Amino acid sequence: MIKISFPDGAVREFAPGITAMEIAKSISEGLARRILAASVNGEVWDLSRPIYQDAQLKLLAWDDKDGKSTFWHSSAHLMAEAIESMFPGVKFWVGPPVDNGFYYDIDLGDKHITEEDLRQLEVKMAELARQNNPFIRKEVPKVEAVSYFFEKGDEYKLDLLKNLEDGAITFYTQGGFTDLCRGPHIPHTGFIKAIKLTNIAGAYWKGDEKNKMLTRVYGVTFPSQKELDEYLQMLEEARKRDHRKLGKELGIFTFDDDVGPGLPLWLPNGGIVIEELEKLAKDTEEEAGYHRVVTPHIAKESMYLTSGHLPYYQDSMYPPMELEGVKYYLKAMNCPHHHKIFAAEPKSYKDLPFRLAEYGTCYRYEQSGELFGLMRVRCLHMNDAHIYCTREQFADEFRAVNDMYLKYFKIFGIDKYVMRLSLHDPAKLGQKYINEPELWLETEAMVRSVLIESGIPFVEVPDEGAFYGPKIDVQIWSAIGREFTLATNQVDFAQGRRFKLEFTNQENKAETPLIIHRAPLGTHERFIGFLLEHYAGKFPTWLAPKQVKVLPISDKFMDYANEVKKQLKAAGVRVEVDDRNEKIGKKIRDTELQRVPYMLVVGEKEMNEGKVAVRRQGKGDAGVVAVTDFVAQITKEIADRSSGE
Structure with missing residues (x-):
């Protein structure tokens, strides 16, 4: 047994x-x-x-990530079967599951798939799914596998077979379709109840632009039509909330070819959002005992060799510039600079924990194909900080950082989140990770203990740690359920020794501090991209670039509108007057589109009584109040950084 x-x-x-x-x-x-x-x-x-x-x-x-992935992998095979039935002679490269569905790269020869073909393929897939054909696994000798695909004239599968060892090759068959595949698959096609083929794109074979361009067909499937309908509704809402679209409409950021790809230009409205986020971070960090510092955008090669970053991250760094025989790199991370600041003056145990914070500008050379709006860029402004502490202080400091995350989640209305505890792989010590097996186990246990004691939801992920220690990646979900990686909280047991960082302990002996790397608000780029989609561009009042728009019913009330503006501006409110010669209805509609939190409509009655007619973004009429009362209300809302709900 x-x-x-x-x-x-x-x-x-x-x-x-x-x-x-x-x-x-x-x-x-x-x-x-x-x-x-x-x-x-x-x-x-x-x-x-x-x-x-x-x-x-x-x-x-279905609710398990690996279950869903298996479902979508099997759906890719079902799609391939449908494609082969409609386009005889088609050749297949790879068809993996992805985060939201699956795709298959195919060679159609001189044929093309159209949008109409996608609809016909959906019908064919549904027909094949209803046959409840089992996915049958068969172990195949390499010579037999090569013979099978040689007879089909499929050079793509033959290429895959070149790197596979005999005895480790499997075929999967469902219905009339057989594919080279290691699996796994769902029991039968009948589980697939709802199908949507979403997109057609080009993809170079093996991702190499020197190779032939294949056709990539994307799709998504679900166990029920209801779940597919909900997903499509979420996609439609996501299109409306796309941060690239909203960023342009609201004047938040832009890109320019002369500046370069992945290098965003922040427009005046974006500058205000950045300023408010930095103010929040500075207020929070000052209260938590951080020292604010500023570091250069470049550094000598020797510093990145000392830190160990260069061997591990050189592919993501811009090429060096050489001056007077010395190589300099654009800063890709802030930590080495902060270590130098720690080392600049002697420290004793009384100085620890020593917390350094900076909204540091970093540059990383993301591949062109990976750039995506603000989510993947080459210039980043990072809410970075480094905490130097003793082992005895570690748990409290790490817990305080996690508490800071929770505070921010509450402010921004982030209800769903999970911490990913990223661990090392013992087999990769000395290659991907610092070769300190005992310290890895010790620090991983320390982090795990803090998470458990704090009651914070977390999952453990092997082989995703930083090269110098375990880390937490913070996964958050937007208001419409889209997942984002926000920030990181890392433990570092190696950099202190590399930089010879020391403090004098209570026994008057030199000791190396533990280091915590943390960035609760991530980067301006990724976080503002998230917020645009999370709020659908309707920022809370404290964060909105324009907080109030005063709308005079006609030019007769322009002087009063400007007087209201003056009072609000004196109170620190970002306010404008709509002085266009337009009807009030159009002014209201346009201000709604600009997503300004408050509109103050003023006419003769309001002017005579020293009042304003308040309208709330997306909610309409909120009543008539005295100007002084409105000023008191909105300044409190801004000071509290509340949602104003």
Whole structure:
């Protein structure tokens, strides 16, 4: 008998050769109807694959990331079957699952897929799905696999086979379609109930522009039509909230070819948003005992060799410039500069924890194909800080950083978040990670302990740590459910020694501090991109570039409108008067489109009584109040950084 351990800690015995599907049926028929794949000792398997040894088993449904990925991988095969039926002779490269669906790269020869073809392919896929064809796994000798694809004249699969070892090659067949694939797959096509092919694009074979351009067909599938409808509705809302579209409409940022790709220019409205975010960070960090510093945008090569960044990150750094025989690099990270500031003056244990903060400008050479609006850029303004502390202080300092995240989440209305605890891979010590196995285990345990004690939701992810220690990546979700990576909180047990950082401890001996790298607001670029989509451009009043627009009903009331503006401006409110010769209805509509939080309509009655008719963005009439009362209300809302709801 073999022992199967379940996620809840239960252990049951089964005969060797049992499948995950049979185990699921032994638990309940309902469970067996829902599961898509199984995680066996951390590896995702087909449900029909026999298990011969003791194993940790997790049954994967649609709600599991690996279950969803398996579902979409199988959907790519279903799409390929439909494509082959409509375009005989088509050749296939790769068809992986992605974050939101799947794609397949194909060679159609001299043929082309049109939007109308996509609709016909959806119909064909639905027809094939209803046949409930099982996904059948077959281990194939390499010579047989080569012969199969040679007869089909498929040079793409033959190329894949060149790098595969004999004895590790598998085919999967469903219905009339067979593909070279390592799997895993869902039990049968009948699980796929709703289908949408979303896009056609070009993709160079192997991503090399010297190679042939293939056709990439994207799609997404769901276990029910309701879930597909909800997804398509979310996509439509996401299009409306696209930060690139809103950024242009609201005058937040722009790009210019003469400046260069990935290098955003912040327009006046964007400058105001940046200023308010920096003010928030500075207020928060001052209260938390941080020292603010400023560092240069370039540094000598020797500093990045000392830090160890150059060997690990050189591909993401701009090429060096050479002056007087010395190489200089554009700053790609702030930490080495901060370490030099720490070392500039002697420190004792009484100076620790020593916290340095900077909205530092960094430059990273992202590949052209990876640039995306504000989300992937080459110039970043980072809410960076480094905390130098003793081991005894570490837990409190790390917890305080996480508390700062939670404070920001509340301010920005971020309700869904999770911390990803990124760990090292012991097999890559000395290559991807600093070769300090004991320190890795110690610091990972320290971080894990703080997260558990704080009750913060987190997941552990192997092989994604920083090269100098474990880290937390903060995943947040916008108001419409889109996931973003916001920021990071990292532990560093290596840089202190590399830079010979020391403090005098209570025994009057030199000791190396632990270092925490943190950036709760990430970069201006990514965070403002997130906020544009999160708020749909309707920033809360404290953050809005224009907070109030005064709308006189006619020119007769212009003087009074300017008097209202004067009072608001004196109170520190960002305010404008709409002095255009337009009807009040158009002024209101235009101001709504500009997403200004408050409109103050003024006419004869308001002028005579010293009042304003208040309208709230997206909510309409909010009543008539005295100007002094409105000033008191809005200044409190701004000072509190509240949503104004």
